Amino acid sequence: AQSVTQLGSHVSVSEGALVLLRCNYSSSVPPYLFWYVQYPNQGLQLLLKYTSAATLVKGINGFEAEFKKSETSFHLTKPSAHMSDAAEYFCAVSEHYNQGGKLIFGQGTELSVKP
Amino acid sequence: NAGVTQTPKFRVLKTGQSMTLLCAQDMNHEYMYWYRQDPGMGLRLIHYSVGEGTTAKGEVPDGYNVSRLKKQNFLLGLESAAPSQTSVYFCASSYTNSGRVTYEQYFGPGTRLTVT
Numbered sequence: 001a002q003s004v005t006q007l008g009s010h011v012s013v014s015e016g017a018l019v020l021l022r023c024n025y026s027s028s029v030p031p032y033l034f035w036y037v038q039y040p041n042q043g044l045q046l047l048l049k050y051t052s053a054a055t056l057v058k059g060i061n062g063f064e065a066e067f068k069k070s071e072t073s074f075h076l077t078k079p080s081a082h083m084s085d086a087a088e089y090f091c092a093v094s095e096h097y098n099q100g101g102k103l104i105f106g107q108g109t110e111l112s113v114k115p
Numbered sequence: 116n117a118g119v120t121q122t123p124k125f126r127v128l129k130t131g132q133s134m135t136l137l138c139a140q141d142m143n144h145e146y147m148y149w150y151r152q153d154p155g156m157g158l159r160l161i162h163y164s165v166g167e168g169t170t171a172k173g174e175v176p177d178g179y180n181v182s183r184l185k186k187q188n189f190l191l192g193l194e195s196a197a198p199s200q201t202s203v204y205f206c207a208s209s210y211t212n213s214g215r216v217t218y219e220q221y222f223g224p225g226t227r228l229t230v231t
Contacts, residue, residue: 009155032218043119043205043222044158051218090157094218100165101146101209101216102173105157 002027004093006106014114019063019078021109023091026072032094033074034103035065039087047089050074061085086113117141119223121206127229128196136191136226138206146209147189148173148220149181151202158205164189196230203227 007022025031032051036044048059055067061084065076074091088110092103122137138147146165150158160173162181170181178200180192189208193200207220 034218036222041225043224044207044220045222046219049219100163100171101211101218101220102148102160102163103218103220105159107155107157 002031002093002095002104004091004104004106006089006091006109008109009107010110010112012112012114013081015083016080019076019081019085019111021076021089021091021111023065023074023076023106024072025074025091025093027093033065033067034092035059035063035074035076036090036092036105037061037087038090038108044090047076081111081113083113083115086111119206119208119221121204121223121226123226124224125227127231128193129231130197132196133192133194134196134228135193136204136206136228138189138191138208138223139187140189140206140208140221141187142208142210142221143186144208144210144221145186146211146216147183148207148209149179149189149191150205150207151175151200152205152225153202161191161204196228198230201228201230 003026005024034049035047050067058064091106095102119140148163149161164170164183167186204226206223209220
C-alpha cells in the first residue's frame with residue numbers, strides 16, 4: 001500500500017526566506033502527487049498536482065514542487081516566504097490503479113513565518 | 116458555485132447519541148469522500164462513494180455509516196457516538212475526465228464534532 005512521509009511536523013522560517021517542505025512517497029510506480037494547504041479553521045485547498053507531465057510543477061501563491069522519481073520525493077518550495085503562507089501543508093499520493101480515486105495523506109507540516 | 120458545503124459546522128454530542136452530517140456539492144462530481152482529521156494524524160478516509168447509490172469502506176469505517184441517495188449529497192451517520200469520535204470531519208468530492216479518475220479532490224469547510 002502507498003504511504004506518504006512528511007519530514008518535520010513544524011517548520012519555521014523568516015519572512016522572505018526560502019520555504020522547503022519535504023515529502024517522500026513509497027511507490028515504485030510513479031503515482032499522482034498533490035500538495036494541499038489548510039488555513040486555520042478551513043478546509044483543504046489544492047496548491048498543485050503532479051500527474052506524470054512536467055516534473056517541475058507550479059502552483060498557486062508562488063509555490064512549486066519537483067517530482068524526483070529516483071528519490072521518491074515531491075518537495076514543496078517557495079523562494080520567499082510571506083506572512084500569509086503560515087498554514088498547515090499536506091502532501092498526498094494517489095493509490096495507484098484504485099477505482100475510488102482515493103488519496104493517501106501525509107501527517108502534515110505546520111509552517112510558521114516569523115516577521 | 117458553492118463548491119462543497121457541510122452541515123452543521125459545529126456539534127456537541129453526548130456519548131450514545133446519534134447524528135448525521137450532511138455534505139453537498141454542486142459541481143456534478145461523481146466521487147465523494149468522508150475524512151476525519153486528528154492532530155498529528157493527517158486525514159484518514161472513513162467511507163467513500165464512486166457514484167449515486169454506491170458506498171465503500173475506507174481506512175477507519177467502524178462506528179460510521181454513509182448513504183448517497185442523490186449524486187450531490189453524501190451523508191455520514193454516527194449511530195452511537197463515542198468520545199473517540201471527537202474530531203474534525205471533512206467531506207470532499209472528485210471528478211473524472213473522459214472517464215479517467217483525476218484524483219483531484221475538493222474539500223468542504225469541515226464539521227467540528229465533540230463527543231462528551
